[in-house]
Amino acid sequence: MNIGDLVAEPIYDGVMRAPATVFYRDTTTEQWAPHQRFLEPDGMIRFDLGGFLVRGRGDRVVLIDAGMGPRSGLIRDGRGSFEGGQLLNNLATHRVRPEDITDVLFTHLHFDHVGWAANEGDIVFPNATYRCDIRDLEHFRDDERVRGTLAVIESRLETWDGSGPVCPGIDAMSAPGHTPGSTIVVMSSGTARGMLLGDVVHCPVELLEDEWAGVGDLDPELAKRTRTALNRELEGTDTPVAAAHFPGMVFGRLLAAEGRRNWVV
Numbered sequence: 001m002n003i004g005d006l007v008a009e010p011i012y013d014g015v016m017r018a019p020a021t022v023f024y025r026d027t028t029t030e031q032w033a034p035h036q037r038f039l040e041p042d043g044m045i046r047f048d049l050g051g052f053l054v055r056g057r058g059d060r061v062v063l064i065d066a067g068m069g070p071r072s073g074l075i076r077d078g079r080g081s082f083e084g085g086q087l088l089n090n091l092a093t094h095r096v097r098p099e100d101i102t103d104v105l106f107t108h109l110h111f112d113h114v115g116w117a118a119n120e121g122d123i124v125f126p127n128a129t130y131r132c133d134i135r136d137l138e139h140f141r142d143d144e145r146v147r148g149t150l151a152v153i154e155s156r157l158e159t160w161d162g163s164g165p166v167c168p169g170i171d172a173m174s175a176p177g178h179t180p181g182s183t184i185v186v187m188s189s190g191t192a193r194g195m196l197l198g199d200v201v202h203c204p205v206e207l208l209e210d211e212w213a214g215v216g217d218l219d220p221e222l223a224k225r226t227r228t229a230l231n232r233e234l235e236g237t238d239t240p241v242a243a244a245h246f247p248g249m250v251f252g253r254l255l256a257a258e259g260r261r262n263w264v265v
């Protein structure tokens with residue numbers, strides 16, 4: 001995806017699967033009927049895992065989110081599963097080595113977004129400055145799933161505080177609810193703009209159904225207000241958006257016609 005002189009590319013790490021009506025707790029099979037395009041034939045919903053490589057501004061090579069890392073396991077009482085591990089190989093296919101990365105930005109600090117920040121006690125991207133919102137650092141510093149990773153990268157970790165510029169051409173937009181410091185990453189170049197939604201939206205179906213929410217939001221009410229405001233802002237604009245869990249991690253646009261929203265890739 002080209003956004004002016006910026007180029008944003010998905011870097012796939014793996015996949016997570018869960019039954020759609022379990023992940024979206026209050027939904028039914030009937031409600032999913034018009035949204036089959038987001039489901040696998042067995043009713044499971046597939047969430048990709050990974051990050052986005054953003055290049056084009058000077059010598060900056062920016063990775064936004066760092067995937068699940070080399071691990072796999074079960075979720076939702078064994079009804080779902082996840083498997084990561086491919087992010088570094090996929091960076092290599094883009095001719096990017098870990099030492100080439102200058103900045104790693106985290107949309108939030110859940111374990112499936114910081115997975116490759118460190119590996120077995122070592123920093124994976126040795127020349128990078130790692131960055132996140134200060135609210136997430138404060139919230140997750142003692143979280144048992146990520147505290148080890150955060151301890152390894154702490155000397156290289158800088159924080160931002162709410163909305164504002166983070167890197168050349170890249171701004172943070174505060175989007176709390178999923179986590180306290182949950183952030184939408186806004187890429188801009190001239191009049192062109194694109195967004196990476198973090199986990200404000202897990203599946204494009206949430207751009208179409210304001211009332212649907214995944215099970216992972218720490219503050220569900222705030223997350224819903226944030227998501228609804230985003231949907232209103234995006235509706236009918238030409239802004240390409242993507243998120244780390246979207247199918248294929250591909251960019252799309254939220255178009256509006258005859259009173260209905262449509263997700264178009």
Ligand SMILES: [Zn+2]
Binds near residue numbers: 113
């Ligand atoms: Zn996630």
